[in-house]
Amino acid sequence: MEDDGPLLSIGEVARRTGLPVRTIRFWSDAGVLPPAAWTGGGRRLYDAACVARLELVVTLRELGLGLVDVRRVLDGQVSVAEVAAVHLEALDAQISALRLHRAVLTAVVRRAADKEEMTLVNKLARMSAAERRQMIGDFLADVFGGLVPSPARAARWNAAPNLPDDPSPEQVDAWVEIAELVSDPGFR
Secondary structure, three states: OHHHOOOEEHHHHHHHHOOOHHHHHHHHHOOOOOOOEEOOOOOEEEOHHHHHHHHHHHHHHHOOOOHHHHHHHHOOOOOHHHHHHHHHHHHHHHHHHHHHHHHHHHHHHHHOOOHHHHHHHHHHHHOOHHHHHHHHHHHHHHHHOOOOOOHHHHHHHHOOOOOOOOOOHHHHHHHHHHHHHHOOOOOO
């Protein structure tokens, strides 16, 4: 212990790290940051290794890891890279969802959409690629039902436009226009 320098009270660790005492106490109680020693009066004491561990906990928490994952990393059950890869996938999904929300809202603003149109825009943007293909396929079957197209035409008919996973507002707007057209009985 003498090699680790002096033992610090929880208040001293809080001052050095800028973290609230209650946060350090919570992490200590959760088993993520065990104290190096206890005083005779039952107070926690921390050494330099504890402060270094605390800084790692802070970094992992800032990166979005929950305490269960933090504990698994600290206990050597998984590497930081393994946990980071899982969290990276989740973050990519959140970013994609946020981009979709942004594109939908931008299309709604550009179109000065009312409630019904906003619902339609959101529904179309959230459709799977298969659902969008089905929408176009139903339109084509209704309009051209009974016709036997040439192979070249069949390929064009089956090449339905697609909305990318990360659409731009313009692409969302174009899909709204397509959906409005294919559902308009007059257009059919």
